[in-house]
Amino acid sequence: MRSPYLRRRITNALAMVMSTLATLVGLAFLAWILWETLRQGISALDLKLFTKITAYGESGGLANAMVGSLIINFIGIAIATPIGVLAGTWLAEYADRTRLGESIRFLNDILLSAPSIVMGLFVYTIIVLPTTVLTHGSTTFSGFAGGVALALIALPVIVRTTDEMLRLVPSTLREAALSLGVPQWKLTLQILIRAARSGIITGVLLALARISGETAPLLFTAFGNNYMAINPIEKMSSLPQIIYQYANDPGDAMHALAWAGAFVITMFVLLLSLASRLILSRTKVSHD
Amino acid sequence: MPANHAALPIDILEQRSHRDARHERLFRWLLKGCALIVLASLLGAAGATLWGGREAFSAFGWHFLVSSAWDPGNDVYGAVVPVYGTIATSLIALLIAVPISFGIAIYLSEVAPAWLRTPVASAIELLAGIPSIIYGMWGLFVFAPFFANHIKPWLTNNLGDKPDDGKLSWAAEHVPFVGKLFGSDYPFGASILVAGIVLAVMIIPFISSVMREVFQTVPTRLKESAYALGSSTWEVSWDIVLPYTRSAVIGGIFLGLGRALGETMAVTFVLGNAMHLSASLLDPGASIASTIANQFSEATGLQKSSLMALAFLLFVVTFVVLLIARLMLRQLARKEGR
Numbered sequence: 001m002r003s004p005y006l007r008r009r010i011t012n013a014l015a016m017v018m019s020t021l022a023t024l025v026g027l028a029f030l031a032w033i034l035w036e037t038l039r040q041g042i043s044a045l046d047l048k049l050f051t052k053i054t055a056y057g058e059s060g061g062l063a064n065a066m067v068g069s070l071i072i073n074f075i076g077i078a079i080a081t082p083i084g085v086l087a088g089t090w091l092a093e094y095a096d097r098t099r100l101g102e103s104i105r106f107l108n109d110i111l112l113s114a115p116s117i118v119m120g121l122f123v124y125t126i127i128v129l130p131t132t133v134l135t136h137g138s139t140t141f142s143g144f145a146g147g148v149a150l151a152l153i154a155l156p157v158i159v160r161t162t163d164e165m166l167r168l169v170p171s172t173l174r175e176a177a178l179s180l181g182v183p184q185w186k187l188t189l190q191i192l193i194r195a196a197r198s199g200i201i202t203g204v205l206l207a208l209a210r211i212s213g214e215t216a217p218l219l220f221t222a223f224g225n226n227y228m229a230i231n232p233i234e235k236m237s238s239l240p241q242i243i244y245q246y247a248n249d250p251g252d253a254m255h256a257l258a259w260a261g262a263f264v265i266t267m268f269v270l271l272l273s274l275a276s277r278l279i280l281s282r283t284k285v286s287h288d
Numbered sequence: 289m290p291a292n293h294a295a296l297p298i299d300i301l302e303q304r305s306h307r308d309a310r311h312e313r314l315f316r317w318l319l320k321g322c323a324l325i326v327l328a329s330l331l332g333a334a335g336a337t338l339w340g341g342r343e344a345f346s347a348f349g350w351h352f353l354v355s356s357a358w359d360p361g362n363d364v365y366g367a368v369v370p371v372y373g374t375i376a377t378s379l380i381a382l383l384i385a386v387p388i389s390f391g392i393a394i395y396l397s398e399v400a401p402a403w404l405r406t407p408v409a410s411a412i413e414l415l416a417g418i419p420s421i422i423y424g425m426w427g428l429f430v431f432a433p434f435f436a437n438h439i440k441p442w443l444t445n446n447l448g449d450k451p452d453d454g455k456l457s458w459a460a461e462h463v464p465f466v467g468k469l470f471g472s473d474y475p476f477g478a479s480i481l482v483a484g485i486v487l488a489v490m491i492i493p494f495i496s497s498v499m500r501e502v503f504q505t506v507p508t509r510l511k512e513s514a515y516a517l518g519s520s521t522w523e524v525s526w527d528i529v530l531p532y533t534r535s536a537v538i539g540g541i542f543l544g545l546g547r548a549l550g551e552t553m554a555v556t557f558v559l560g561n562a563m564h565l566s567a568s569l570l571d572p573g574a575s576i577a578s579t580i581a582n583q584f585s586e587a588t589g590l591q592k593s594s595l596m597a598l599a600f601l602l603f604v605v606t607f608v609v610l611l612i613a614r615l616m617l618r619q620l621a622r623k624e625g626r
Contacts, residue, residue, distance in 0.1 A: 008520055008523070009520070011520070011522055012520035012521060012522040012523070014522075015394075015521075015522035015525070015526075016399055016521060016522065018391055019390075019391040019392070019394040019395040019398075019399055020391075020395055020399065021391065022387070022388045022389075022390070022391025022392050022395065023391065023392045023395045023396070023400075023408060023412075025388055026388060026392050026412050026415065026492055026493075026496070027408070027411060027412070029415070029489045029492075030411060030412070030414060030415045032426075032430070033415075033418065033422065033423070033426045033489075034418075036426055036429075036430050037422060037425075037426070040429075082322075083322045083325055084322075086318060086319050086322035086323075087319070087322040087323040087325065087326055089319055090319035090320055090322065090323040091323060093319075094316060094319060094320070095320075095323070101323075104323050104324075104326055104327055106614060107326065107327060107330055108326050109610075109614050110330070110607060110610045110611060110614060111326065111329065111330055113543065113546050113547050113550070113606075113610055114330070114333070114550065114603070114606060114607070114610070115549070115550025115551075115552070115577060115602055115603065115606055116550070116552065117550070117552045117577050117580055117581060117599070117602075118333050118337060118550070118599050118602060118603045119329075119333060121333075121336065121337055121340065121580070121584075121596060121599050122329070122332055122333040122336045122337070125336035125337075125339070125340055126332065126336060152329050152333075155325070155326065155329065156326065159323075159326060183308040183311065183312055184312060184315075185311055185312050185315035185316075188315070189315075209417060212419070213418075213419020213420065213421055213422070214419070215419075215420070215421045215552070215553045216552035216553060216577065216581060219581060219584070219585065220584055220585065223585070240419070240421050240553075243421055243425065244421065244424075244553065244556075247424070247425055247428060247429070247557065255429065258425065259425070259429075262421070262422050262425050265419055265421075265422070266418060266419070266422055269417055269418070269419055270414070270417065273414070273417045277410075
């Protein structure tokens, strides 16, 4: 058959098959990773994970790491949320189309995928080193420093979502309020941020999902601690840091504990992204 | 001024407007200050690592960039081994991830039936949400052993210059570099190639979701005209969609590259952390991020400073790559008049 269409049809069929295969490959890796995490994680689940601390090693649990993760994440979000929301508000409401505003928006997008380990070294330099000198070595690494490092990673996520969500608020709302003589700060705080509330909450949830799996910036800031630490000026362990430590350990029992930790983090992150999707689909606002 | 306001003393009104103006100014400064923190964290990270690396830069000068030594015993350090590892793993990741991501994006925007698009797209995006340490664990405990048992023997025997039976394959003998790249005596899975593959799986969702998004910005009119002239789906994708979105597609690829360069955990687990240079992709190596993660806590003096200097290099390189990515992505947004 010498039909001039044959070659084009074969090329097309080939390309369609390849693109379908590519999608299947992507899905297969997703299934493989999730399946292993579920399988190895669930078989390692045990009540002692939540009751015993890592100081017991193989016969211990992850209680101090979980508490540490919660505290460090909380500090990170508590610092990043107000700063991020206000900065995003400035970009959307006050500095839209100004040169400084555009550059900060642009740099914020870059910061979104900046290497997190460098952020860890930055916080090491500005918090861990000075506190070591000031306290003559009694406070070095701390949960607080870990929280600041995570805040720097959460910040661009929150800035970006706030900025985008505020720009989706219809300008008629602004005009209506301004024509009633409402000052702009009141308009921003009491009307615009309220109107964009669910979008902003989504941004915070996404940021939390992003930082709760971060390991690299915690290694040189919160460092790790085999005992229960509640006070944020002490060294503090966290789930990702314990996973890193245990996975590098030769013992199989340690690996099982690491898988259990990996399972807990993965579930937490997936639930968060599910929750943020639900909030967004309810408000019918698109977001990437 | 409405009549009922005339009853108010004029100075109360004035006080109120003064107060509002003051609040407005304060609020504006507060907001601007917060936005400047974003800027400060970027400059601070660059400044802190440069400051931390000053001893290494002044001790080694340009030799730091061209020396492959990493010898804590003699206190001599060079950046070549980790820089090579970073670039090699990221390039392998791109080589694998770009065609697959392109396939996924074409599938999701042109091929798949409408009801399938959203669930598949969300599933792929789920991959992006998985923390990198999970990729690292999967790579260390699942993929690297799988690779060492099933893929690596085939590669070393059929492509490498050190096969088990001593007989060189045709490819190893005649195609330049292939023998060196795939030859290895080392029995484990952890290697530059495995790290590249794990990175590829990690960046596929980033690249494919950018590509899918920009493919959807192509005007339907344009695509329909091509279809009406008899183009096949592939011809529309390759000759209409891709040229229209070229700059943004390159932007998406650079975004993936930026992620791959700076990734720490997924790579540290599967790279083997060997501080010497090897031509083989199947031998262990080190990347900038993995070297820092492994050595920083125990390092002192010049070694610590060298690690900071490495971090500065990494930060500058990723900054440039991401800058290009964002500029490329912005071009398409301009075209759309956004």
